[in-house]
Amino acid sequence: MSPVVPLVTRHWGNTAYAPEQVLSIPLGYDRSVTPVGAVLPEAPDPELRSALDRCARVVVAFDGKLGDSLLAFGAVAAVTDALILLGRTVPVSSSGRYGCLYPTTSTACSRGCSPRLIIGDDPGVQLTRPTEDDHVLLCYPEQAHCRDDGQRAHTHLPARYYLRLEERIGLRLPGEPPFLPPLARNTAEPVGEALTIAAVTATSWPGRKDYGAARFTDAARIIGERSGRHVRLLLVSGHEETAPRPPAEAAGVQTESVTGADLATLMDLFARCDVVLGNDTGLTHLAALASARAEVIGLYGRHSHSKWRTGLGHHHALATPFSERMHRQDMCPVRDGLDDTDNNGRAPLSAISPDLLADTALVALERSGA
Known part of the structure; x- marks a missing residue:
């Protein structure tokens, strides 16, 4: 079998x-x-x-x-x-x-x-x-x-x-993993007793790589319920015209939209988060580099989850079978001309449930001692 x-x-x-x-x-x-x-x-x-x-x-x-x-x-x-x-x-x-x-x-x-x-x-x-x-x-x-x-x-x-x-x-250089310069803003302090969660809804390809504001909000609600803490959820989009409409207020979740912010502002915002949930996109990678305290969880359905991460210890991934294949075979859907939809033509991120995303965030927080 x-x-x-x-x-x-x-x-x-x-x-x-x-x-x-x-x-x-x-x-x-x-x-x-x-x-x-x-x-x-x-x-x-x-x-x-x-x-x-x-x-x-x-x-x-x-x-x-x-x-x-x-x-x-x-x-x-x-x-x-x-x-x-x-x-x-x-x-x-x-x-x-x-x-x-x-x-x-x-x-x-x-x-x-x-x-x-x-x-x-x-x-x-x-x-x-x-x-x-x-x-x-x-x-x-x-x-x-x-x-x-x-x-x-x-x-x-x-x-x-x-x-x-x-x-x-031709020389053995001194660098070690993750081979990146320090960009994290380590001075940020937590804000109050609530869990601050940012959800990066921006994406370069909404039809393929967008988890959706509603499911991010659902995951935040579950995190709040299981942790027994109030949640402040920041829905981060790249531009005003692409900002999702905030879903109906979930119990125990204070939802705010962050649109059109410059990169310096977003780096300060991410540095004050406890958790960042995000599509596989640049702002999620920026969150991992900018924050020394946030547990960052990227959602990968189209590209290799390991290739498209920083390599930092607090930058985690949830990956669909297609993303896992890209990881194991070191493949690129663009370079290799591969289709990432399932047999029903659905975008692969549909396999990642808000419940699993919330559980991953809670385990990451527990592992870090937060």
Whole structure:
């Protein structure tokens, strides 16, 4: 008899995956025993090494999609770590809507800052107007494959970018998982006795990746009932015109809509949350990076739940069988032309019940001691 495949799988942020569990590319060296600064067996990329030796400035240039940008910061971390390892002090500036989220050391480029090493996406790099003297590293998530070091598979996007660049640079860099710069705002204090829950209703594809404000509200109600605490629910959408209408007030849940807020405001908001529930979208990833205290639970139906997470210990996932397949086989529905609907043509997130989402949030809070 074939084993029963669960409709939804739960993955905690601190879950480590063995190489045999997922399709991955071996690094070719045991990273755990290779000293920082050691020369790696694969020949380095000579153009990249030359760019590191010559560059007078690093520019972080992202202007496309928020989620893609945040998870590509692993590539920036690899470059800045390499420069430190090589004994170089180089200013880091930013360009584009999302490049500014990276912790930089300088503002606008002044005279004498060429050549530059520019890291970003196509729209962001275009804003920098690169010259022939500059070296450009473009970050494409569909081309970032899972790597393994013989002990574990590094499934998360920041790690994929970082380790691939480590190979190209040819030196064992000092970074360790999750290979991301610190963005969390640790000074936030809880607000009162109520549980503050944010539900990210924004999504790049409502027909495929939207859990729905009503089901988020239902999950919040269940969390309040089982915890015995009043719940303040913030429904976070990206723009006024796409904001869902708040459902009818649920017992014990104070519901508020947050629409059109800028990223700095949202980072402060997320930093004060106990729980963030969210669609697989950039604002959910931002919540995981911005908050040191919130348990963040992303809902994955279309893309790999492990690839499209930060790798932080408090960033968890609920995944449908399709998302689980993308995770295990390191596949991309866009790149590989795959249909994520079920036999009845329904969007896969319908398999995740509000009850299961609420239970996951409560277990995450218990695990963290909150």
